[in-house]
Amino acid sequence: VVPAATILHADLDAFSASVEQRDDPALRGRPVLVGGGVVLAASYEARAAGVRSAMSGYEARRRCPHAIVVPVRFDAYVEASKAVFEIFEAMTPLVEPISIDEAFLDVSGALRLLGDPVDIATTLRRRVREEVGLPLSVGIATTKFLAKVASAQAKPDGLLLVPPGGELAFLHPLPVEALWGVGPATRDKLVSRGVRTVGDLAGLPDSVLGRFLGGAVGRHLRSLAWNVDPRRIETGRRDKTIGSQRALGPRRRSSQDLRDIVLAIADRVTARLRKAERLGRTVIVTIRFGDMQKITRSRTLIEPTDDTSVIATVAEALLTGVLDAPDPDSAGLDAHGSTGPPRTVLDARGVTLVGVRLSGLCRPDAVQLGLPFDATGRGAWRAVDDGVDRIRARFGRDAVARAATLHTGPHHEVPGRPSAVDAP
DNA sequence: TCTGGGGTCCTAGGACCC
DNA sequence: TCTGGGGTCCTAGGACCC
Secondary structure, eight states: OOOOOOOEEEETTHHHHHHHHHGGGGGTOOEEEESSSSSSSSSSHHTTOOOTTTBHHHHHHHHHHEEEOOOOOOHHHHHHHHHHHHHHHHHHOOOOEEEEEEEEETTTTTTHHHHHHHHHHHHHHIIIIIIIOOOEEEEEOOOOOOHHHHHHOOOSSSSSEEOTTOOOHHTTBBBBGSSSTHHHHHHHHHTTTTBHHHHHHHHOOHHHHHHHHHHHHHHHHHHHHOOOOOOOOOOOOOSOOOEEEEEEOOOOOHHHHHHHHHHHHHHHHHHHHHTTTTTTEEEEEEETTOOOOEEEEEEEEEEEEOOOOHHHHHHHHHHHHHHHBGGGGGGGHTTTTTOSOBBBHHHOEEEEEEEEESSSSOOHHHTTTOOOOSSSSTTTTTTOHHHHHHHHHOHHHHHHHHHHHHOOOOOOTTTSOOGGGGGO
């Protein structure tokens, strides 16, 4: 039995640049860059000159000197995206958003009502063009992965069906980077071993790929190369982490400046947490040094919280724990008789980015109900950690208890939590 | 050229538990 | 007392995607 191709991947072309061209006729037909520092999106006219999204604005203007640079209007993109997703939802309830400008649709239940998948995709493209004024490309295939590859091939403003039975003939001649999950690092590893096309990769056994790339990645890519992708369309997915970060440029920042910045970021993150009606349990601080090396430091709290003072204090403690430490590379200075205090990591390396992210997200009522915070609930009840100690030192002994009722130890009984007496 | 901001998933070692 | 296996959680890093 040949399965029907009923999965659509719908992808708005050069999304934010298209919104800008829609809203300002003077921009139509001309190279447009959205965002000055780093290119958020480039119109197809600008892409013809070699501009890519995520390119630095400097390089983009060098390649395309006549490009018109417009500021980011995030609200306009959100509004356009909502209008497009309403059209998606009108075709089928099985819509899985991937990002602001991209979604999978399963139309297998809409065939009798709306026609075959190509009819549905054609209607989708026409309605988005007429009602929202934006170009949409659609790929149709038997799997999510292949529909995504097809929409990329269909761009710009195109429609491409990969006919059932013709999947491998379509897929195998493509370069390995056409596979979702092959970026620069993986491509280099593959190409250095003579694996250039999807067909080349498909011919290798798992054991060989596993040696090149690691077990899971190797098996995953080999499956994709044979168009084996059993993932269904998932509606109602929720973010698993919420975070915010800020790049700081080359200017030197004092320890106090960085603490202030991390507190402001924590404030932004907790506001988004509350708006999303989520609590977070693990605070992750990202630091990028002057040489662009990135590190993360994290601390898992006993209970999830959205309290700004708790999260900000833990984030600040994680940040200063790294930056105020003596720099190991400078350690020899004092031994050779130099004066003054030892250099800190901050003094020695500088910082160009800080970020705060919350993971272990759950709904507030999970706490009230005493539900475990993860699949098993084990480990969620570990003893007090440094972050909590620091909060107490700063805000008083009951600060944490006030912020998020503190469970005091591993033997505290909570309904639904596995208890020691259950163990063999 | 000098590199944004928002995410996901995988790996691996150590702690800890039974 | 020593040893082993199986499992989860925490932490850190890295690749990748839009």
